[in-house]
Amino acid sequence: MKGLDPQAALKDMLLAGLVALGLFAPLVGLRTDVSPTGALFIRTRWTDVAIIVGLVMAGRLAMHIFLARREARAAMADLSKPGRFATQAAFLARILGPVLLGVALLLPAIPGIGRYELDLGILVLTYIMLGWGLNIVVGLAGLLDLGYVAFYAVGAYSYALLAQYFGFSFWLCLPLAGILAAFWGILLGFPVLRLRGDYLAIVTLAFGEIIRIVLLNWVSLTGGSNGISGIPRPSFFGLPFSMEGGPGTFAGFFGIEPSPVHRVIFLYYLILALAMLTNWVSIRIRKQPLGRAWEAMREDEIACRSLGINIRNTKLSAFMIGAMFGGFAGAFFATRQGFISPESFTFIESAIILAIVVLGGLGSQIGVAIAAIVMIGGFELFRDLEEWRMLVFGAAMVLIMVWRPRGLVGSRQPTVVLRERRRIGSEHVAEGRG
Amino acid sequence: MAAPILEVDALSMRFGGLKAVDEVSFTAHAGDITAVIGPNGAGKTTVFNCITGFYRPTSGRLRLHRDGRATELQKLQGHDIARAGIARTFQNIRLFPGMTALENLLVAQHRPLMRASGFAIGAILGLSGYPAAERAAIARATRWLEATGLIERADDPAGALPYGQQRRLEIARAMCTSPLLLCLDEPAAGLNPRESVDLARLLRAIRDGEAAEGEPPCSLLLIEHDMGVVMGISDRVVVLDHGKKIADGTPAEVRADPRVIAAYLGEGDEDEVPAEAAP
Incomplete structure (x- = not known):
C-alpha cells in the first residue's frame, strides 16, 4: 500500500509554487497604468501574486492527498468484487429511492414550500423523466443518442398543434404525443441500425438538429421562431383551473378558495406520475426478455445474433420506447409552459439530458434521479454566483467524473437471481459501442 | 448410416x-x-x-x-x-461479461420467453403467463449450469469467471437455444x-x-x-x-x-x- 510521501509532496508543491510565481509575477504582478498626469507608470500587485501562488500550492497539495488516498483504496479493493464505495452506494440506493419518493410525494404539503420551489420541483422531475427515458436507449441498449431532445420537441409540438388545429384536450393528446414521438423514434432508428459508437452519435445529433430546424423554418405550420402560444392548460379531469371559482371549475367543484397554486400543484403531481410511470416501465422491462436483450446487445451484439435475437427489432424497440417517454415529457412541457418555440429544443438540452444519464451511471434509475436533482437543482442553487455559475458547475461535473468515472451508481443489479444477489462491479459491464 | x-x-x-x-x-x-x-x-x-x-x-x-x-x-x-x-460458440469467447452466468443463459432463451411475455406488452401489464415461463427457463438454465459444473457461479458476472469456465458457459448458453x-x-x-x-x-x-x-x-x-x-x-x-x-x-x-x-x-x-x- 502506497501512502502519501510528505517530502515528495512538499517538494512538488514548492516546485508548482515556483512555476506559478514565474508565470504570474509578470502576468499579474506588473501592470502598466496611466497616471493622472498622463504618463505611463508600472503598478505592482504583489499581494495578488502571493494569493494566486498560495492557491496553486494548496491545490497541488490537495491533489497529492487525493491521489494518494485513491491509490491506497485501489490497493485494498478486491478486483473481483465491487469496491467499498459501490456496496455503500448500493445500500444508500436501496433506502434512498423510497425516501426520495416520499419527499417527492409530500413536497407540496411541506411548510415553506412555495410556488418557486414547486416550479423547480416540476423542472427537476421533467429532467428526471427525460433522463429515465434516455437511459433506456443509452444505459440499457448502449446506443449513444445525442439527439434525444428531438423526441421532446415532437411531443411538445404534437400537443401544441393538435390542440391548436383540432382542439384536442391534453388527456387525448398525451398518448398521441407519445405515439408520434415513438413513430419518429422508429424513423430515426432505421437509418442508424448499422452505425455504432461515434458514427451513431453524429447521426443522432444531426437528427436532433433537423427536427429543430424544420420546426424553425416551417413557418406556416409551426409559426417558426415565434413559436406557438396560447397552448391550452390541462384540466383536472375536465375541471379547469380558474380564478373565478365558478361551479364548473376545480376550486368551485371542491368548494375551496381559488388559488393559482392549485394548478402548479396539479402539474407537479402530473409530472411526478409521468416520471414514475417511466420508472416503473423501465424497471419492469429490464426484468423481461426484451430488457435483457437490450442489455445483452450492449454487451455483445454479435453474440446476440448467434443466439437468434433480432438486432434490428431490438434496437428499434429501444429507440421507440425511449422516444415515447420523451414525447410524453414534451407534451407535459407544452401544457406547462403554454408557449413553445424551437428555442427550447436546442442541442444543449440533449447534452444536459445525456450528462444526467452519464453522471448518474448508465442503466441506474436512482443514479439518474440523483444526477438530475444535482444538475438541475444545483444549477438553480448556484444562481447567486452569477457568471461564476457555469464555472462552478463545470468543475463539479469534472470532479464527479474523476471521482466516479462510471457515474454515481456504476454497478449493475442482476435482473434474476438463483441464490444470492450480488451487484456487478462496473469493470465488467460494457458501456456499449452501438 | x-x-x-x-x-x-x-x-x-x-x-x-x-x-x-x-x-x-x-x-x-x-x-x-x-x-x-x-x-x-x-x-x-x-x-x-x-x-x-x-x-x-x-x-x-x-x-x-x-x-x-x-x-x-x-x-x-x-x-x-x-x-x-444452429447454435455456435466463438473462438475468442463472446459472453455478456456484465451479466451473470444465469442471465447469459436466459438471454439464450429469448425467443420462447419473448413469446410468453406477449412481446413485452403483456408482461408489463401483468396479463400473460410469463412468470411460469420464466421459472421454466430458470430451471432449464440451472440444469445446464449443473451439467457444466458452473452452478456455484450462477450469480457471478460472466466476465469474472476463469477462462475454462467461460468456455463451458458459452457452450451451455449455445445449448439453451435448443x-x-x-x-x-x-x-x-x-x-x-x-x-x-x-x-x-x-x-x-x-x-x-x-x-x-x-x-x-x-x-x-x-x-x-x-x-x-x-x-x-x-x-x-x-x-x-x-x-x-x-x-x-x-x-x-x-x-x-x-x-x-x-x-x-x-x-x-x-x-x-x-x-x-x-x-
Whole structure:
C-alpha cells in the first residue's frame, strides 16, 4: 500500500509554487497604468501574486492527498468484487429511492414550500423523466443518442398543434404525443441500425438538429421562431383551473378558495406520475426478455445474433420506447409552459439530458434521479454566483467524473437471481459501442 | 448410416480475388460429432462462418434437415439461422461479461420467453403467463449450469469467471437455444489437458443427450486445431487445405490418408499423392 510521501509532496508543491510565481509575477504582478498626469507608470500587485501562488500550492497539495488516498483504496479493493464505495452506494440506493419518493410525494404539503420551489420541483422531475427515458436507449441498449431532445420537441409540438388545429384536450393528446414521438423514434432508428459508437452519435445529433430546424423554418405550420402560444392548460379531469371559482371549475367543484397554486400543484403531481410511470416501465422491462436483450446487445451484439435475437427489432424497440417517454415529457412541457418555440429544443438540452444519464451511471434509475436533482437543482442553487455559475458547475461535473468515472451508481443489479444477489462491479459491464 | 442433419453442397466463398473456400461438400450426420480440421488458412473458419450465417456464401447450398424438412441456410439472415436450429460458440469467447452466468443463459432463451411475455406488452401489464415461463427457463438454465459444473457461479458476472469456465458457459448458453446442431469454434483452445478431457466428456454427453436432464441428443460440428482432441472425440473428420476438401472419413481413415499427412507435415509434390487416396 502506497501512502502519501510528505517530502515528495512538499517538494512538488514548492516546485508548482515556483512555476506559478514565474508565470504570474509578470502576468499579474506588473501592470502598466496611466497616471493622472498622463504618463505611463508600472503598478505592482504583489499581494495578488502571493494569493494566486498560495492557491496553486494548496491545490497541488490537495491533489497529492487525493491521489494518494485513491491509490491506497485501489490497493485494498478486491478486483473481483465491487469496491467499498459501490456496496455503500448500493445500500444508500436501496433506502434512498423510497425516501426520495416520499419527499417527492409530500413536497407540496411541506411548510415553506412555495410556488418557486414547486416550479423547480416540476423542472427537476421533467429532467428526471427525460433522463429515465434516455437511459433506456443509452444505459440499457448502449446506443449513444445525442439527439434525444428531438423526441421532446415532437411531443411538445404534437400537443401544441393538435390542440391548436383540432382542439384536442391534453388527456387525448398525451398518448398521441407519445405515439408520434415513438413513430419518429422508429424513423430515426432505421437509418442508424448499422452505425455504432461515434458514427451513431453524429447521426443522432444531426437528427436532433433537423427536427429543430424544420420546426424553425416551417413557418406556416409551426409559426417558426415565434413559436406557438396560447397552448391550452390541462384540466383536472375536465375541471379547469380558474380564478373565478365558478361551479364548473376545480376550486368551485371542491368548494375551496381559488388559488393559482392549485394548478402548479396539479402539474407537479402530473409530472411526478409521468416520471414514475417511466420508472416503473423501465424497471419492469429490464426484468423481461426484451430488457435483457437490450442489455445483452450492449454487451455483445454479435453474440446476440448467434443466439437468434433480432438486432434490428431490438434496437428499434429501444429507440421507440425511449422516444415515447420523451414525447410524453414534451407534451407535459407544452401544457406547462403554454408557449413553445424551437428555442427550447436546442442541442444543449440533449447534452444536459445525456450528462444526467452519464453522471448518474448508465442503466441506474436512482443514479439518474440523483444526477438530475444535482444538475438541475444545483444549477438553480448556484444562481447567486452569477457568471461564476457555469464555472462552478463545470468543475463539479469534472470532479464527479474523476471521482466516479462510471457515474454515481456504476454497478449493475442482476435482473434474476438463483441464490444470492450480488451487484456487478462496473469493470465488467460494457458501456456499449452501438 | 444415420440421417444427414447438415448438407454442405459445393460451398464456395470468395473474398475479392481470393477463393477462401472452393467447392467444398460434406455431410454432417445426426447424432455424430463432425470435425472440420486443416492447417492454418485452410478455410475452416470461413466454412464455419458461412454455416452460422456470419458470411453469405458466394455459391453453393447449405441444407439443414429438421423432421424430414430441409431449410436452405444460405437464404436466411443471421438471427434466423440461429432460430432454424444452429447454435455456435466463438473462438475468442463472446459472453455478456456484465451479466451473470444465469442471465447469459436466459438471454439464450429469448425467443420462447419473448413469446410468453406477449412481446413485452403483456408482461408489463401483468396479463400473460410469463412468470411460469420464466421459472421454466430458470430451471432449464440451472440444469445446464449443473451439467457444466458452473452452478456455484450462477450469480457471478460472466466476465469474472476463469477462462475454462467461460468456455463451458458459452457452450451451455449455445445449448439453451435448443439447437439441432451445435457448432464449436476451437473449443479446446487455451484449455489445459485436464480441462480438455472434461470438455471431450461434456461434448460426448451433449451428443448422446445425457449432459442435462430432459435435453434431446444434439449433433455437433467443430473446428479444431488440436489433432489429439479431434481424433479422440470425432465420429467423422473433414480435412480442408487451401480451401478444398482433401479428406473425409472416420478419424482412423483420415489419419492414414497421405494427403492429410502431406498437408500437415509440409507440402509434398502433388504428383506424389496417390490418386485413390482422394475422396
